[in-house]
Amino acid sequence: MERYFNALDEPWLPVRLADGRVAELGLLEVFARSGEIVALADTAPPNLVAHYRLLLAITHRALAVQGPWGTRERARWYREGLPQEAIRNYLEHWRERFWLFHPHYPFMQVPALAHAEETRDKRKPWTQIALASSSGNTPVVFDHALDSDPEAIGPAQALSTLLGFLQFTPGGLVKVLRDADKAGALVNTAALIPVGPTLAQTLCLDLHPASREGDEPDLPSWEREPPSIAALRGEPVLASGPNDRYTRLSRAVLLCREAEGGIRWLHFAAGLALGEDPNAPDPMASFREGSMGPVRLTFGDGRALWRDLPALLPASGGASRAAAVMQYAVSLHAEMNPFDAPHQPLLVAGLASDQAKLLRWRMEQLVLPGGLLLELQKTQLLREAVAAAEALFADLKRLATGLLAETLPDPSSKDTRGRARSLVESGPLAATYFAEAERCLAPLLTALDEGRLEQAHSEWTNVCRQAARRSWDNLLASLGQSPRAVRADARYWPRFCALLNRQAPRPESVAADKEAVS
Numbered sequence: 001m002e003r004y005f006n007a008l009d010e011p012w013l014p015v016r017l018a019d020g021r022v023a024e025l026g027l028l029e030v031f032a033r034s035g036e037i038v039a040l041a042d043t044a045p046p047n048l049v050a051h052y053r054l055l056l057a058i059t060h061r062a063l064a065v066q067g068p069w070g071t072r073e074r075a076r077w078y079r080e081g082l083p084q085e086a087i088r089n090y091l092e093h094w095r096e097r098f099w100l101f102h103p104h105y106p107f108m109q110v111p112a113l114a115h116a117e118e119t120r121d122k123r124k125p126w127t128q129i130a131l132a133s134s135s136g137n138t139p140v141v142f143d144h145a146l147d148s149d150p151e152a153i154g155p156a157q158a159l160s161t162l163l164g165f166l167q168f169t170p171g172g173l174v175k176v177l178r179d180a181d182k183a184g185a186l187v188n189t190a191a192l193i194p195v196g197p198t199l200a201q202t203l204c205l206d207l208h209p210a211s212r213e214g215d216e217p218d219l220p221s222w223e224r225e226p227p228s229i230a231a232l233r234g235e236p237v238l239a240s241g242p243n244d245r246y247t248r249l250s251r252a253v254l255l256c257r258e259a260e261g262g263i264r265w266l267h268f269a270a271g272l273a274l275g276e277d278p279n280a281p282d283p284m285a286s287f288r289e290g291s292m293g294p295v296r297l298t299f300g301d302g303r304a305l306w307r308d309l310p311a312l313l314p315a316s317g318g319a320s321r322a323a324a325v326m327q328y329a330v331s332l333h334a335e336m337n338p339f340d341a342p343h344q345p346l347l348v349a350g351l352a353s354d355q356a357k358l359l360r361w362r363m364e365q366l367v368l369p370g371g372l373l374l375e376l377q378k379t380q381l382l383r384e385a386v387a388a389a390e391a392l393f394a395d396l397k398r399l400a401t402g403l404l405a406e407t408l409p410d411p412s413s414k415d416t417r418g419r420a421r422s423l424v425e426s427g428p429l430a431a432t433y434f435a436e437a438e439r440c441l442a443p444l445l446t447a448l449d450e451g452r453l454e455q456a457h458s459e460w461t462n463v464c465r466q467a468a469r470r471s472w473d474n475l476l477a478s479l480g481q482s483p484r485a486v487r488a489d490a491r492y493w494p495r496f497c498a499l500l501n502r503q504a505p506r507p508e509s510v511a512a513d514k515e516a517v518s
Helices: 027-032 045-064 071-080 084-093 155-168 199-206 242-247 305-312 324-336 370-374 376-406 414-426 429-438 441-449 453-479 483-503 507-517
Strands: 004-006 013-017 022-025 037-040 099-101 172-176 178-181 189-194 251-257 263-270 287-290 293-296 344-354 357-368
Touching: 004 155, 013 027, 022 027, 027 045, 027 084, 037 045, 037 199, 045 084, 045 155, 045 189, 045 199, 045 242, 045 344, 045 357, 071 199, 071 324, 099 155, 099 251, 155 251, 172 263, 189 199, 189 324, 199 324, 287 305, 305 344, 305 357, 305 376, 324 344, 324 370, 357 370, 370 376, 370 441, 376 414, 376 429, 376 441, 376 453, 376 483, 429 453, 441 453, 453 483
Parallel strands: none
Antiparallel strands: 004 099, 013 022, 013 037, 172 178, 189 344, 251 263, 287 293, 344 357
16 A cells, blocks of 8 residues: 555546646646636536535635635635635645555545455455446446456546545445445435636635634544544444535545556445434535425436426525525625626536435536526515426326326226326326426526516416427327227316416416406
């Protein structure tokens, strides 16, 4: 375990430069060029989010030596650039802890695994920490790697992969040191990251507040002593703060270096289990309203992201709650220009899993007008618009279930209704409706931002009406022209028209009603 591959100097972190080129840089150069780097560029969503969290932890700790700071200082750094000297001095001070291979302090790893009785003679393929690869009994789809003969990877890929794994690993069986282990900090989470024109500005937008005097030190993993085997066996521990969450060793890993420098094997065990405090959720996690209370925003069901806009907006209402990083970004915009905030791009990325089985990962971007961030009235109107679209679809789905049941034998049977409901849920009804509505989402945001509130409401109501019509027409076309289908159409058409007139009336109908009242 000689010193090899220091993350401060060796190129490993993919970044996108202003001219469009993608390059790999070491941490020192990433911060030195943070004003000309547009964004981080890893194509795997878990790795990308973990890279941002690593840089935020470094930035926070580097600034901590300068004393407390607030939104005013963040605004200055946003305009003028990060304090380079403080960050460089911090990284150089902890240089010894950033070696990927080190006899005592391997970066983001647990050296005790090399000597522990339970792990010293056991090795697993490096794909154990690759969320995109198959290992163990994971079903093979595109990856046909063999656990008994893994292909070697370089240190740069191993480091990127390890960071993403530690943040997004699902909970479940481990069978080394403990029977089961807790999940990573971002399991089943669509992590939210407000992004700026440059990497430096992104870090300013997402930077968590300075620690208050008297608080427990919020240290990242490299500032702590490597965990002992006894600590790995211990009970879950609450995070001391974002720096701890962003760098928690949720699994114990120790990479094994081959003679030629590549990595094929590693030691693996249960990690420092993360306890969850419902009053202190992850700063990048948003929550939408569920039937039993707040539900963490994830990509689990393939749901269109814009449907959860209320959970991404500041000062979310009801059980919805925006991620803390969104509040950090809004406070920075309010400090810089409280009357005319710029459009704010949002990166939402994550991985969905079902227990230990990984289902999908996604990465999406939204751009919110500044007015929706700083003016609560406009924010509330957007929430109401999204809620109206959801309410119309919920009733449309119930009608569609009844319509489909009428075309099946024994339509009054509970089993028939259940089968019809299943067919509707697996069919194109939702995709058609929400895709049609999404086409007009940008005009809605623009109209709200510009203060054309009544026009925005009228146009969105018409969009929802058209989306419902398109979905219903497609459903009827799929039923064909059998006698049962024709009878079902005749029976449910008046109900469908009544639904539209009640929840998405034509603009002329609304105007006529107002004129009659006046």
